[in-house]
Amino acid sequence: MASLFKRTFVQNFGLKLISLLLAVGLWLVVARSPVAEVAMKVPIEFKNVPENLEIDSASFTEAQIRVRGPERLVNRLRSTDVGAHVDLATVVPGTRTFDLTSRNVRVPQGLEVVQIVPGQFQLSFDDRVARTIDVRPRVTGNFAQGMRIAQVIADPPSIMVTGPRRRVEKVEAATTDPVDASGTMDRATFVTQAYVPDPLIQVVHPTPIRVTVIMERSGEEKKAH
Secondary structure, three states: OHHHHHHHHHOOHHHHHHHHHHHHHHHHHHHHOOEEEEEEEEEEEEEOOOOOEEEOOOOOOEEEEEEEEEHHHHHHOOHHHOEEEEEOOOOOOEEEEEEOOHHHEEOOOOOEEEEEEOOEEEEEEEEEEEEEEEEEOOEEOOOOOOEEEEEEEEEOOEEEEEEEHHHHHHOOEEEEOOEEOOOOOOEEEEEEOEEOOOOOOEEOOOOOEEEEEEEEEOHHHHHHO
16 A cells, blocks of 8 residues: 555656646636637538528628637637538528527637627528520720621620529520720620629639620711712
């Protein structure tokens, strides 16, 4: 028994005492560290989105997270250290309300979440569909007197888009960035991009659009010649 006591408490007593003092000192530093708070905006990560569904709303993609803890830890905090996530594995088409609680938030050890804004939010979901739509070039410019645009040709003439069914079905056509054809007398070809204004609709295979502008003389100018 005496031998066990000696091995446990007496052997390397100096090292054990130093370790104990260091542990107590560290605890005192942490315990006496001033408490601080910080609020930061982080993107909401949507996990397990069903392959056949699209999010049909563009709001509430960020959350403001207020975090509290020892000042030394708060001062070291980076935006990448905090994250918010929502699991969408069970969603179906329609509108659903989600709660954002501390269980949905990731923070470093030693810090706590004291506020989340918004605490609740809604998302709408719709079936994902793809559709081919026409490209309508947008041509601007100042032309010589007596000249006018006779024809505008887009190549390719159509593109494929994808997104929530309700939004895709409403799209009439894609448009291009403005093409300035000022000074064109016969024909000219310009390279531009096509897009759909709805941010929740994506072009499947973005490709440059070649817009050819063909000019002609107006009716009165034709008669004069």
